[in-house]
Amino acid sequence: MRILRVVGSGVISCGCFVGLYETYDGPTVQIIEEQGVRCLNPGHQPGYLVPAPGIASSVASSGQASAAQRTVQPH
Ligand SMILES: [Zn+2]
Numbered sequence: 001m002r003i004l005r006v007v008g009s010g011v012i013s014c015g016c017f018v019g020l021y022e023t024y025d026g027p028t029v030q031i032i033e034e035q036g037v038r039c040l041n042p043g044h045q046p047g048y049l050v051p052a053p054g055i056a057s058s059v060a061s062s063g064q065a066s067a068a069q070r071t072v073q074p075h
Contacts, residue, residue, distance in 0.1 A: 029049055
């Protein structure tokens with residue numbers, strides 16, 4: 001698998017921080033950047049590939065949501 005570019009990053013449901021990467025082969029993959037403190041999956045180590053395309057979209061949208069919240073802060 002060869003990484004084409006970084007698409008985004010975010011926190012998945014288990015609490016792990018993942019990076020979202022587009023590959024030359026086509027599919028977008030998630031790779032664990034940092035294991036969440038509450039994550040119970042021993043396999044979620046930095047560099048681990050998370051094969052869950054369903055989570056990828058929620059990661060992308062939550063990233064956009066948090067970015068929007070930062071810009072809309074009234075003070
Ligand atoms: Zn995890």
